[in-house]
Amino acid sequence: MTVPFVDLQAQYRSIKSEVDAAIQRVLDTSAFILGREVEAFERAFSEYVGAEFCVGVSNGTAAIQLALTACGVGAGDEVIVPANTFFATAEAVSTANATPVFVDCDPDSSNIDASKIEAAITPRTRAILPVHLYGRPADLDAVFRVAERHNLVVIEDAAQAHGARYKGKRVGPLGRAGCFSFYPGKNLGAYGEGGAVVTNDADVARRVRLLRDHGSEQKYRHEIVGYNFRLEGIQGAVLGVKLGHLDRWNELRREHAALYRELLAPHVDAGSLTLRRESPDAESVHHLFVIQADARDSLQRFLSAAGVQTGIHYPVPVHLQPAYASLGHAEGDFPEAERQARRLLSLPMFAELTERQINYVAEAVGDYFAGASAARA
Numbered sequence: 001m002t003v004p005f006v007d008l009q010a011q012y013r014s015i016k017s018e019v020d021a022a023i024q025r026v027l028d029t030s031a032f033i034l035g036r037e038v039e040a041f042e043r044a045f046s047e048y049v050g051a052e053f054c055v056g057v058s059n060g061t062a063a064i065q066l067a068l069t070a071c072g073v074g075a076g077d078e079v080i081v082p083a084n085t086f087f088a089t090a091e092a093v094s095t096a097n098a099t100p101v102f103v104d105c106d107p108d109s110s111n112i113d114a115s116k117i118e119a120a121i122t123p124r125t126r127a128i129l130p131v132h133l134y135g136r137p138a139d140l141d142a143v144f145r146v147a148e149r150h151n152l153v154v155i156e157d158a159a160q161a162h163g164a165r166y167k168g169k170r171v172g173p174l175g176r177a178g179c180f181s182f183y184p185g186k187n188l189g190a191y192g193e194g195g196a197v198v199t200n201d202a203d204v205a206r207r208v209r210l211l212r213d214h215g216s217e218q219k220y221r222h223e224i225v226g227y228n229f230r231l232e233g234i235q236g237a238v239l240g241v242k243l244g245h246l247d248r249w250n251e252l253r254r255e256h257a258a259l260y261r262e263l264l265a266p267h268v269d270a271g272s273l274t275l276r277r278e279s280p281d282a283e284s285v286h287h288l289f290v291i292q293a294d295a296r297d298s299l300q301r302f303l304s305a306a307g308v309q310t311g312i313h314y315p316v317p318v319h320l321q322p323a324y325a326s327l328g329h330a331e332g333d334f335p336e337a338e339r340q341a342r343r344l345l346s347l348p349m350f351a352e353l354t355e356r357q358i359n360y361v362a363e364a365v366g367d368y369f370a371g372a373s374a375a376r377a
């Protein structure tokens with residue numbers, strides 16, 4: 001058996017007629033950039049996450065950059081970001097002309113360790129950018145408490161967390177603004193690039209809308225210098241269709257995660273395997289199912305030989321990326337993020353995964369640890 005890491009074809013097959021019809025509508029109307037399908041999706045997605053406003057943009061990185069700029073973050077400002085996230089979180093801070101300041105992650109949740117944020121605050125700090133990593137909401141109350149004490153803006157990076165709930169509320173509009181990516185492999189993925197900013201702040205929404213389209217709301221009148229960060233009509237149409245399936249897909253991911261946890265539990269003591277600790281406050285949508293193991297690389301090779309595709313999210317923490325060498329960080333600065341980068345491994349996770357496939361993956365992990373303990377004996 002082979003188990004792919006994700007299977008976008010399986011998802012397409014399950015919604016083909018709806019998607020094809022939606023794309024056809026765009027072809028028939030030639031509304032290729034923004035337009036009716038994008039507007040309809042923006043309305044539907046804002047309702048879905050419980051935000052007053054949603055502005056579709058060209059990708060998740062652009063969403064973060066524009067949200068920061070729209071919230072007044074710019075040159076000379078510092079923004080607090082977790083050290084273990086996809087590079088784009090920090091990159092968007094840099095392209096918004098500000099400087100990312102890294103904070104280590106929590107050993108249990110892998111999200112930003114809110115107890116370490118205060119020590120990273122300087123007179124230049126303007127914002128905190130928590131990431132709901134792998135689909136699990138960050139400890140937002142703790143982040144909000146620090147933000148309030150220091151008068152900082154909180155912008156959520158919800159690129160991996162479409163539909164996730166923190167204390168019963170969907171993430172995205174819980175801070176001043178929330179940013180989503182619709183990269184094809186995400187829980188809600190476009191058929192190309194896509195992203196969105198959601199907010200309850202009318203001013204922020206208006207500024208993002210201006211910034212995404214050359215500073216213009218009215219053709220050939222440009223109020224500010226902006227960007228071409230518009231969402232395409234075909235992506236709006238596809239996202240509109242897929243949004244109707246998101247809760248069901250997220251529920252399936254939840255079931256898959258529960259089955260993985262049940263099947264992997266016996267190996268937690270036997271090997272060095274660690275599973276993320278769940279929290280009742282943070283309802284994950286399991287964008288990724290990430291385990292940790294000391295012998296991660298040999299486990300990954302073993303699984304690959306057994307036909308199981310895996311991923312590493314992410315092998316190098318952001319503070320150690322060559323692009324941020326100028327910030328002067330060294331190994332040891334954020335020990336937990338570095339430890340996790342050496343140990344984490346993402347198992348196959350997507351809604352269409354079958355029970356048989358999950359059993360096969362868990363058995364292969366079990367075989368690895370059985371072999372490893374036999375080799376030690």
Ligand SMILES: Cc1ncc(COP(=O)(O)O)c(C=O)c1O
Binds near residue numbers: 061086
């Ligand atoms: C946590 C996180 N932030 C930001 C991004 C950037 O999104 P995009 O790839 O749509 O630019 C991604 C996705 O790739 C992500 O996973």
